[in-house]
Amino acid sequence: MPLAAEVEPPPRLETGMGELDRVLGGGFVRGSAVLIGGDPGIGKSTLMLQAAAAVAHTGKSVVYLSGEESVEQVQLRARRLGLARAPVALACETDLSQVLPALDGPTAPALLVVDSIQTVSVPEVEAASGTVSQIRAAADQLVRFAKRRGTVLVLVGHVTKDGQIAGPRLLEHMVDTVLDFEGERGLPFRLLRAVKNRFGPADELGIFEMRESGLVAVADASGLFLGERSLRVPGACVFAGIEGTRPVLVEIQVLLAPSPFATPRRTVVGWDAGRLATILAVLEARCGLTLAGRDVYLNVAGGLQVREPGADLAVAAAILSSLAGRPMPEGTVAFGEIGLAGEVRPVGRVDLRLREAAKLGFRQVLLPAASAVEDSPLTLLPVARLAELVDRIGGPAAPRRRGERSAP
Numbered sequence: 001m002p003l004a005a006e007v008e009p010p011p012r013l014e015t016g017m018g019e020l021d022r023v024l025g026g027g028f029v030r031g032s033a034v035l036i037g038g039d040p041g042i043g044k045s046t047l048m049l050q051a052a053a054a055v056a057h058t059g060k061s062v063v064y065l066s067g068e069e070s071v072e073q074v075q076l077r078a079r080r081l082g083l084a085r086a087p088v089a090l091a092c093e094t095d096l097s098q099v100l101p102a103l104d105g106p107t108a109p110a111l112l113v114v115d116s117i118q119t120v121s122v123p124e125v126e127a128a129s130g131t132v133s134q135i136r137a138a139a140d141q142l143v144r145f146a147k148r149r150g151t152v153l154v155l156v157g158h159v160t161k162d163g164q165i166a167g168p169r170l171l172e173h174m175v176d177t178v179l180d181f182e183g184e185r186g187l188p189f190r191l192l193r194a195v196k197n198r199f200g201p202a203d204e205l206g207i208f209e210m211r212e213s214g215l216v217a218v219a220d221a222s223g224l225f226l227g228e229r230s231l232r233v234p235g236a237c238v239f240a241g242i243e244g245t246r247p248v249l250v251e252i253q254v255l256l257a258p259s260p261f262a263t264p265r266r267t268v269v270g271w272d273a274g275r276l277a278t279i280l281a282v283l284e285a286r287c288g289l290t291l292a293g294r295d296v297y298l299n300v301a302g303g304l305q306v307r308e309p310g311a312d313l314a315v316a317a318a319i320l321s322s323l324a325g326r327p328m329p330e331g332t333v334a335f336g337e338i339g340l341a342g343e344v345r346p347v348g349r350v351d352l353r354l355r356e357a358a359k360l361g362f363r364q365v366l367l368p369a370a371s372a373v374e375d376s377p378l379t380l381l382p383v384a385r386l387a388e389l390v391d392r393i394g395g396p397a398a399p400r401r402r403g404e405r406s407a408p
Helices: 018-024 042-056 073-082 096-103 131-147 170-174 220-226 273-288 309-324 351-359 387-395
Strands: 033-038 064-065 089-091 109-115 151-156 177-182 189-197 205-211 212-215 235-242 246-258 266-269 292-298 332-334 364-368 378-385
Touching: 018 189, 018 205, 033 042, 033 131, 033 170, 042 064, 042 073, 042 151, 042 212, 064 073, 073 089, 096 131, 109 131, 109 378, 131 151, 131 170, 189 387, 205 220, 212 364, 220 246, 235 309, 235 351, 246 351, 266 273, 273 292, 273 309, 273 387, 292 309, 309 332, 309 364, 309 387, 351 364, 378 387
Parallel strands: 033 151, 033 177, 064 089, 064 109, 109 151, 235 332, 266 292, 332 364, 364 378
Antiparallel strands: 177 189, 189 205, 205 212, 235 246, 246 292
């Protein structure tokens, strides 16, 4: 078949959970294998049980295979989530030689959830469940079954201390989609991110709120991350970012403090520490600022992990605001990538960023001078070089003399 031939899009199995379907690219693809990983207790089993119940309510056959909990434990969770009447076939078995023959009947299930892949085993492999050889063999048999019968296979996976899915790296190559379910322990919000997706966009983001009744989709992502935004204080700047295909506005907070140590601290939460070091170096080398004797603390409010380089300009603005001791002008957002020469480079999806900022009531935007903007309700503040941003925000606040009192 030639590459230019038109191919029908694969049929989808929609769950009715908008955020989950968004991350998957429109729903599960029949015959595909999906791997979802996350920290213990983050809500993976809850999400998959809700998805299984939603698909079962559409009349499709669904099997939920639990190797970690008993039937009674899963039923208790389903009752708490209000899913006790969902027509989901529940099994608690870890031996695949007993499971697969039972499923491989005249009508195979439309959806099979295995919770978790580290608990199931293949008798032919002489190793304990959870070992590399057992995970590889079990995943191979399950994926082969799903491809042959057109069943959607969802594997729930444990993660290691460094956030990687436990087991052989081959496991992520065997499946079609890899989802990462993350969130902060002290916050009710959970983020579902597509790390790999053969049938949809990668790096797509879905947002849920964990409640007593289960996971609830959050449609207004920007309103979520800006809902607890602090008052106008130095060191805070709102970044207009893109997560997958959706615009997300989030506040970046920076605190500079004199360092009592020979090597100043660089503490980063929610961003790349290497990029922070690069921006600090550019501010010193290209803009003549002195930051070597200061501790730098950076936080992305709301628990979001920002991964795109377009946040550079917002981070630089927050650093300069903290250094000057003056808050950013009210109603300002920023985005743009910073190069090593101090130039501000354009980023993609400018129109989506501007529309989201205008929708939330922002009035002006710091953006790369080379960005192509035809029409925008916001006041555009183009920045070609980082030195221009320093001039716009101002330098460090003048230190007070000993005994001098601040103005009321």
